[in-house]
Amino acid sequence: MRNPPTLLSLTIDSALINFSTISDLSFVPEHILLELFVRTLKAGKLNEKILKLFVATGKEEILSVIESLNIQHILVPVLPTRKLFHDEVDIVIGALQPDLTSFMEQWRPFFSRFHLIIVQDPDLKGELKIPEGFNLNLYTKSDIDKVVGSSSNAISFSGYSCRYFGYLMSRNKYIISIDDDCIPAKNSNGEPIDAISQHIINLTTPATPFFFNTLYDPFCEGADFVRGYPFSLRSGVECGLSCGLWLNLADYDAPTQSLKPDLKNSRYVDAVLTVPARTMLPVSGINISFNNELVGPALLPAFRLAKEGKVRWETVEDIWTGMCVKVVCDHLRLGVKSGLPYVWRQERGNAVESLKKEWEGVKLMEDVVPFFQSVRLSESAVTAEDCVVEIASSVKEHLGPLNPTFAHAAETMVEWIKLWKRLRAN
Amino acid sequence: MRNPPTLLSLTIDSALINFSTISDLSFVPEHILLELFVRTLKAGKLNEKILKLFVATGKEEILSVIESLNIQHILVPVLPTRKLFHDEVDIVIGALQPDLTSFMEQWRPFFSRFHLIIVQDPDLKGELKIPEGFNLNLYTKSDIDKVVGSSSNAISFSGYSCRYFGYLMSRNKYIISIDDDCIPAKNSNGEPIDAISQHIINLTTPATPFFFNTLYDPFCEGADFVRGYPFSLRSGVECGLSCGLWLNLADYDAPTQSLKPDLKNSRYVDAVLTVPARTMLPVSGINISFNNELVGPALLPAFRLAKEGKVRWETVEDIWTGMCVKVVCDHLRLGVKSGLPYVWRQERGNAVESLKKEWEGVKLMEDVVPFFQSVRLSESAVTAEDCVVEIASSVKEHLGPLNPTFAHAAETMVEWIKLWKRLRAN
Numbered sequence: 001m002r003n004p005p006t007l008l009s010l011t012i013d014s015a016l017i018n019f020s021t022i023s024d025l026s027f028v029p030e031h032i033l034l035e036l037f038v039r040t041l042k043a044g045k046l047n048e049k050i051l052k053l054f055v056a057t058g059k060e061e062i063l064s065v066i067e068s069l070n071i072q073h074i075l076v077p078v079l080p081t082r083k084l085f086h087d088e089v090d091i092v093i094g095a096l097q098p099d100l101t102s103f104m105e106q107w108r109p110f111f112s113r114f115h116l117i118i119v120q121d122p123d124l125k126g127e128l129k130i131p132e133g134f135n136l137n138l139y140t141k142s143d144i145d146k147v148v149g150s151s152s153n154a155i156s157f158s159g160y161s162c163r164y165f166g167y168l169m170s171r172n173k174y175i176i177s178i179d180d181d182c183i184p185a186k187n188s189n190g191e192p193i194d195a196i197s198q199h200i201i202n203l204t205t206p207a208t209p210f211f212f213n214t215l216y217d218p219f220c221e222g223a224d225f226v227r228g229y230p231f232s233l234r235s236g237v238e239c240g241l242s243c244g245l246w247l248n249l250a251d252y253d254a255p256t257q258s259l260k261p262d263l264k265n266s267r268y269v270d271a272v273l274t275v276p277a278r279t280m281l282p283v284s285g286i287n288i289s290f291n292n293e294l295v296g297p298a299l300l301p302a303f304r305l306a307k308e309g310k311v312r313w314e315t316v317e318d319i320w321t322g323m324c325v326k327v328v329c330d331h332l333r334l335g336v337k338s339g340l341p342y343v344w345r346q347e348r349g350n351a352v353e354s355l356k357k358e359w360e361g362v363k364l365m366e367d368v369v370p371f372f373q374s375v376r377l378s379e380s381a382v383t384a385e386d387c388v389v390e391i392a393s394s395v396k397e398h399l400g401p402l403n404p405t406f407a408h409a410a411e412t413m414v415e416w417i418k419l420w421k422r423l424r425a426n
Numbered sequence: 427m428r429n430p431p432t433l434l435s436l437t438i439d440s441a442l443i444n445f446s447t448i449s450d451l452s453f454v455p456e457h458i459l460l461e462l463f464v465r466t467l468k469a470g471k472l473n474e475k476i477l478k479l480f481v482a483t484g485k486e487e488i489l490s491v492i493e494s495l496n497i498q499h500i501l502v503p504v505l506p507t508r509k510l511f512h513d514e515v516d517i518v519i520g521a522l523q524p525d526l527t528s529f530m531e532q533w534r535p536f537f538s539r540f541h542l543i544i545v546q547d548p549d550l551k552g553e554l555k556i557p558e559g560f561n562l563n564l565y566t567k568s569d570i571d572k573v574v575g576s577s578s579n580a581i582s583f584s585g586y587s588c589r590y591f592g593y594l595m596s597r598n599k600y601i602i603s604i605d606d607d608c609i610p611a612k613n614s615n616g617e618p619i620d621a622i623s624q625h626i627i628n629l630t631t632p633a634t635p636f637f638f639n640t641l642y643d644p645f646c647e648g649a650d651f652v653r654g655y656p657f658s659l660r661s662g663v664e665c666g667l668s669c670g671l672w673l674n675l676a677d678y679d680a681p682t683q684s685l686k687p688d689l690k691n692s693r694y695v696d697a698v699l700t701v702p703a704r705t706m707l708p709v710s711g712i713n714i715s716f717n718n719e720l721v722g723p724a725l726l727p728a729f730r731l732a733k734e735g736k737v738r739w740e741t742v743e744d745i746w747t748g749m750c751v752k753v754v755c756d757h758l759r760l761g762v763k764s765g766l767p768y769v770w771r772q773e774r775g776n777a778v779e780s781l782k783k784e785w786e787g788v789k790l791m792e793d794v795v796p797f798f799q800s801v802r803l804s805e806s807a808v809t810a811e812d813c814v815v816e817i818a819s820s821v822k823e824h825l826g827p828l829n830p831t832f833a834h835a836a837e838t839m840v841e842w843i844k845l846w847k848r849l850r851a852n
Binding site for chain 2: 211265270275276366
């Protein structure tokens with residue numbers, strides 16, 4: 001049982017909700033003011049106006065906290081990710097290439113203040129080259145064998161799936177994951193874009209899956225809910241998954257990439273939106289983040305093509321996992337966002353060569369999508385773990401007879417949840 | 427019964443589908459080439475590469491057609507709306523102000539090649555001031571009285587609703603409608619944006635309501651379907667409604683506008699997307715277009731607040747009609763798009779003053795939205811007219827008892843369909 005809230009805590013709750021009506025904080029005792037400030041930060045409610053109110057109190061302790069957090073008057077939402085979230089985030093990188101130097105150096109300005117988990121593709125021999133100066137855990141084949149051991153024959157962490165081992169090992173609230181052939185995209189001034197901060201903003205501001213806002217994310221600076229948007233839906237829900245996008249090489253399948261070898265994505269769409277409830281989307285694992293506490297167990301390496309490869313268009317494991325997460329989010333009333341941030345994808349692989357293998361994935365989608373569009377979970381599924389087990393059982397029943405890949409996926413999903421729970425029970 | 431297709435027609439169909447494999451057209455006889463060119467245009471398939479193939483034939487007739495249509499090598503999709511669609515479009519303007527000179531002059535470059543229908547708000551006395559040089563029909567109170575006469579007491583065309591009289595009178599396939607307090611937005615080079623052409627592109631390219639494409643409109647130049655998008659859904663469906671957006675003054679409700687008087691929309695989001703099936707959105711009548719043949723009867727002036735006003739935030743008639751259209755599109759498997767084009771909205775009205783009236787609209791949305799989210803139509807509803815009558819009956823049953831505004835809306839919808847049919851039967 002939780003302790004009942006204190007009067008102070010209730011007062012601060014109420015102040016947080018009614019901040020727009022408060023024009024003076026100078027009468028508030030300093031220790032309460034400090035707590036209010038911390039709670040304001042945590043609630044993501046610190047904006048220019050509220051910051052001014054705190055500064056205007058002139059209270060020394062407040063001013064020194066503001067200074068120590070390096071909070072400054074700027075035009076973008078004042079989310080001091082530098083200090084506030086750094087111990088709640090793991091950046092998970094699956095290493096499919098032996099030398100990560102160039103990749104890591106280009107991301108250094110944005111990665112260096114967070115903890116990294118790097119998982120080496122177990123098929124990749126030799127020692128990874130990783131530059132100095134990062135706070136990281138590296139996992140290799142021997143770590144995977146030690147942890148998973150002989151407990152499962154179904155789960156494979158090879159290729160892009162190695163990242164899922166990182167998800168399994170993380171105990172942080174938020175996970176951000178970017179493919180190792182992506183570097184920061186640049187804004188119109190040629191400055192690299194901080195994809196990490198944008199993912200954190202996406203995950204820590206509400207999502208709005210139950211009604212579409214035509215001006216996109218209403219929680220973005222300078223935006224709001226459009227006329228006609230029901231007030232009862234304006235508080236939104238928690239965000240489970242944030243799907244970023246790609247400039248330069250987009251995430252097309254092998255047939256599209258082969259037919260249009262010159263097709264590059266150069267359109268920068270300055271928006272984040274919540275994908276509506278009950279709408280499926282092709283989640284790409286290239287550039288994503290998620291709330292590990294809410295949906296972590298649903299990001300799993302279950303769907304493996306017979307001829308899965310080491311280039312993106314030879315995999316659909318992330319498409320499958322994305323639909324699992326979407327179904328889980330819809331069921332648990334959480335949101336999935338898509339849009340910003342962009343990363344810059346560099347060329348890897350030969351699409352025409354891949355065509356020989358990748359048609360299988362393309363064909364299977366014709367069964368996968370209708371399945372996930374129609375699957376419904378029971379009321380007794382109240383956690384992501386419950387949901388995954390129910391989805392697995394439905395996969396086995398409805399898709400299993402069509403293709404052994406599906407039957408294998410169902411089995412792996414069940415194994416994954418067992419493994420997930422076992423590691424967290426210790 | 428339709429005539430069977432000719433061999434020539436079938437050959438051209440096949441060529442259109444397989445254009446990507448054709449590298450030479452010089453062997454094709456000139457009359458066939460000409461037909462192929464026209465069909466390519468109509469199918470919206472003319473692009474840089476295909477244009478080059480036609481030019482490379484050197485055939486005089488082809489070259490002169492290309493010249494006469496003023497088709498040039500450019501980067502945006504080559505849709506010669508100037509010639510091809512001009513007789514299929516009506517631009518409908520509801521005049522709420524007596525002097526349209528400034529409005530019309532700013533739109534002249536884009537309006538002048540189309541037919542206009544201007545409907546004067548029947549509450550607006552005196553003669554409208556409209557500049558010379560436009561091809562237009564003007565309708566005033568006396569026209570409305572003549573057409574509608576005493577056949578309906580329910581339908582009112584006053585205020586913003588006057589535009590619906592224009593919809594009623596139009597016999598063209600596409601209708602585009604823009605509020606008279608909006609002028610062309612400008613691109614980053616300071617050039618006015620052609621909202622008309624963008625609406626035509628939106629209406630004449632397919633929509634994709636059954637699966638979300640993370641790179642937005644896959645039919646836009648430089649885009650395609652993302653990996654994982656089922657091939658069986660890639661042909662899309664016809665677009666029923668295109669909802670454009672607004673820069674400067676956004677379409678907020680009176681409470682939001684009052685609380686944030688300085689909040690202007692300055693974020694230009696370079697995207698069009700299909701709003702997924704079964705997802706409701708707040709359609710704003712400020713800047714829209716629709717396929718009159720497919721969904722025309724569903725755009726109706728049914729929902730009138732007791733204290734409806736002459737500024738946008740004092741109306742919800744368009745929100746209601748938008749949800750009707752969305753339900754009709756979902757039922758008939760048509761698409762609704764949102765995004766580009768933007769228009770520049772100028773200030774009109776005082777939001778704080780409006781608050782006294784507009785809360786009613788805000789409150790009613792709490793019942794309106796759940797209703798439209800859950801209403802389902804029968805299989806026997808196969809036209810927009812059928813759908814509207816079914817929705818009206820459901821409104822009467824489920825919403826009618828809650829508020830007289832709903833009962834009145836249901837009655838008006840039935841009246842509207844009668845009027846619509848009567849005018850088309852003559």
